[in-house]
Amino acid sequence: MELSRKKRLSSLLFVVLVLLAALFLVPILIVFLNSFKTKFSIMGSPFKLPTKETFAGFENYVSGVKSAGIAGAFGRSLFITVLSVLVLALLTSMTAWYLVRVKSAVSRLLYNTFLFSMIVPFQMVMYTMTFVVTKLKFNNPVGIIFVYLGFGAGLSVFMLSGFVKSIPLELEEAAEIDGCNPVQKFFMIVFPILKPTAITVTILNAMWIWNDYLLPYLILGTGNKTLPVAIQIAMQGAYGAVNWGGFMAMLVLAILPIIVFYLFCQRYIIEGVIAGAVKG
Amino acid sequence: MLPTLAAFAAFFIVPFIMGIYLSFNKFTTVSNAEWIGFGNYAKAFSNSDFLRALGFTSLFTVVSVITVNLFAFLLALALTSAVRGKNVFRTIFFMPNLIGGIVLGYIWNLIINGVLANFGVDISYSAKYGFWGLVVLTNWQLIGYMMVIYIAGLQNIPRDLHEAAEIDGATRFQTLKNVTVPMLMSSITICTFLTLTNSFKLFDQNLALTAGAPARKTAMLALDIYNTFYGRAGWQGVGQAKAVIFFLIVALIAFAQLKITSSREVES
Numbered sequence: 001m002e003l004s005r006k007k008r009l010s011s012l013l014f015v016v017l018v019l020l021a022a023l024f025l026v027p028i029l030i031v032f033l034n035s036f037k038t039k040f041s042i043m044g045s046p047f048k049l050p051t052k053e054t055f056a057g058f059e060n061y062v063s064g065v066k067s068a069g070i071a072g073a074f075g076r077s078l079f080i081t082v083l084s085v086l087v088l089a090l091l092t093s094m095t096a097w098y099l100v101r102v103k104s105a106v107s108r109l110l111y112n113t114f115l116f117s118m119i120v121p122f123q124m125v126m127y128t129m130t131f132v133v134t135k136l137k138f139n140n141p142v143g144i145i146f147v148y149l150g151f152g153a154g155l156s157v158f159m160l161s162g163f164v165k166s167i168p169l170e171l172e173e174a175a176e177i178d179g180c181n182p183v184q185k186f187f188m189i190v191f192p193i194l195k196p197t198a199i200t201v202t203i204l205n206a207m208w209i210w211n212d213y214l215l216p217y218l219i220l221g222t223g224n225k226t227l228p229v230a231i232q233i234a235m236q237g238a239y240g241a242v243n244w245g246g247f248m249a250m251l252v253l254a255i256l257p258i259i260v261f262y263l264f265c266q267r268y269i270i271e272g273v274i275a276g277a278v279k280g
Numbered sequence: 281m282l283p284t285l286a287a288f289a290a291f292f293i294v295p296f297i298m299g300i301y302l303s304f305n306k307f308t309t310v311s312n313a314e315w316i317g318f319g320n321y322a323k324a325f326s327n328s329d330f331l332r333a334l335g336f337t338s339l340f341t342v343v344s345v346i347t348v349n350l351f352a353f354l355l356a357l358a359l360t361s362a363v364r365g366k367n368v369f370r371t372i373f374f375m376p377n378l379i380g381g382i383v384l385g386y387i388w389n390l391i392i393n394g395v396l397a398n399f400g401v402d403i404s405y406s407a408k409y410g411f412w413g414l415v416v417l418t419n420w421q422l423i424g425y426m427m428v429i430y431i432a433g434l435q436n437i438p439r440d441l442h443e444a445a446e447i448d449g450a451t452r453f454q455t456l457k458n459v460t461v462p463m464l465m466s467s468i469t470i471c472t473f474l475t476l477t478n479s480f481k482l483f484d485q486n487l488a489l490t491a492g493a494p495a496r497k498t499a500m501l502a503l504d505i506y507n508t509f510y511g512r513a514g515w516q517g518v519g520q521a522k523a524v525i526f527f528l529i530v531a532l533i534a535f536a537q538l539k540i541t542s543s544r545e546v547e548s
Contacts, residue, residue: 006362013363020355021372027387027420028375034390046394095284110285117292119534121481123505124527127520128295128302131310136290146283150291153284211380213484214506228382232488235386251383258378266371269378273425274432277470 028255035060035252039245061253064246070253073230076141077210078257080226084148085205088156089198091149096160097190101172111161117154122214130218139219147219148209156201159276163197164190200272203265210258227254303520308513320521329496330522333504337480340411340500344418344479349471352423356430370431374424385488388417392489403490410490410498417485422478426471433467434460473537480530501526 034042036057037050048054065071099107099114133139133147167190175189191198213228220226222233231250235242262269298310303320305313324330355373359366376384392413393402403409437460445455461468483502486492492499492507499507505526508519 010361010363013358013361014365017358017363017365017369021369024372024376024420024424027391028379030391031387042390045397046390091284113293114288117288119477119531120292120296121502121523121527121530123483123502124523125292125295125299126506127509127516127523128298128310129291131298132290132295138291146287147291149284150287150289153288153292157284207378211383211484213380213382213487228380228484231386232382235488236491247386251386254383255379259375262375262378263371270370270374270428273428277429277432277474 031251035248042244060245060249064249073225073227077227081209084145084209085202088152088205089202092156093194096157096164100161100164114154114157133219141224152205159201167193200275203269203272303524306517320517323518324521333499333501337500341479343415345475348419348422348475352426353430355427360434376420377425381484382488385485389489404493407497430467433464437463
């Protein structure tokens with residue numbers, strides 16, 4: 001009796017969860033379906049499935065990619081994201097290691113400044129940062145990687161430091177006795193141990209940089225637009241003459257890579273979220 | 281090591297200090313700054329757009345924090361019970377979190393306008409639509425993320441605590457109230473903090489969903505600061521002053537949260 005009640009409750013819960021899951025998926029599905037509809041059949045009736053008359057095939061993808069320079073923006077976003085996260089992972093690992101191992105007033109101050117930077121909202125520094133970046137001529141797709149290094153350093157150093165502390169000092173001392181110089185010691189001992197945390201940090205950074213809008217917009221402007229910037233411009237710059245079909249195709253192109261990325265390394269992403277939350 | 285410090289100093293520390301300095305200046309480009317004391321702050325606090333944005337953002341943050349955490353917690357409870365397909369559900373609920381703010385904003389812009397079209401209006405018709413649109417969007421985005429943190433917290437609660445409660449004859453609700461929630465306090469603190477700061481600092485979603493329409497009534501603080509900087513000639517100093525105030529509020533929230541957390545840790 002008791003058991004069957006539990007079973008019934010659990011299947012009721014299952015049904016509710018299925019409905020909720022559908023609710024969560026529908027918005028993504030709507031964009032996907034609309035990207036295959038002709039551009040005049042999207043606004044006003046976004047919930048209708050494509051019919052024989054409104055089905056557009058891949059026409060939107062062709063027109064969207066052509067008109068807004070999306071291919072270039074896609075490549076640029078990929079370039080900036082990949083290089084930034086690699087640079088961040090490597091250089092902030094070194095920084096974290098240095099700050100933990102060298103105990104001085106300066107290293108403590110630096111560490112606290114990194115922590116502090118995590119709570120400063122972007123709007124606080126966006127104007128002056130743009131000024132500095134332009135002055136130093138870092139306002140190009142390569143320079144922005146170093147801007148991301150500066151902005152991402154806070155969280156990355158923080159998470160990696162927590163892990164460096166747990167590396168036994170004996171390991172490093174043993175390496176030293178075996179004749180390792182500091183560079184060898186870092187690459188042969190410290191970095192391999194840091195790898196799991198470095199992967200977590202890399203994933204968090206990748207999600208941030210791929211989706212970031214305001215920073216690349218301010219620094220690179222519309223000339224070197226990234227994918228989020230291109231999407232915003234396609235919408236706002238068109239003054240009413242939005243090519244809705246092409247726009248839907250752009251949204252799909254922005255969403256698809258992360259979803260695929262997510263389905264492949266879901267475990268790391270979820271672990272990263274938990275680790276980031278517990279430490280932050 | 282050195283490149284990190286150089287980048288951090290050039291793109292964060294220097295702009296931060298310049299920002300504080302410039303908030304006391306009148307300027308149109310950084311090089312023509314002229315000291316005016318607290319003039320910008322006076323202007324910021326008497327600026328109706330700023331005050332309205334502050335009110336709108338605060339209300340939005342309160343509503344979002346409550347709804348996101350409540351739903352995320354309930355989902356986490358459901359997904360740690362004996363239900364089928366947990367991993368598939370977790371995967372789906374988390375998914376919206378991966379999508380960037382600009383894209384999220386336009387997805388919901390399309391959907392909400394599609395619904396409102398049946399009534400002959402769109403999202404810019406009333407600030408109410410924009411407000412609830414942002415709440416729905418934020419819930420859709422953050423619930424999965426917070427759910428994951430709650431699930432991790434729930435799985436960390438020792439099983440024998442629940443068994444002990446059951447032996448003592450506690451009802452489900454009593455167990456939830458007296459065992460689960462207290463044991464989950466650290467997850468609750470983290471999730472509250474994350475939703476609080478995320479909602480308070482919202483920008484991309486706001487820009488894409490409503491861009492402040494109608495008549496800047498749905499512009500949140502970050503968007504209002506942006507508009508002051510780049511939309512109003514001669515008001516850059518006021519924009520910077522607003523940004524400093526914004527920073528101080530966020531810092532205050534973070535600091536208060538830290539204090540509450542650490543006082544709880546002492547107790548346990």
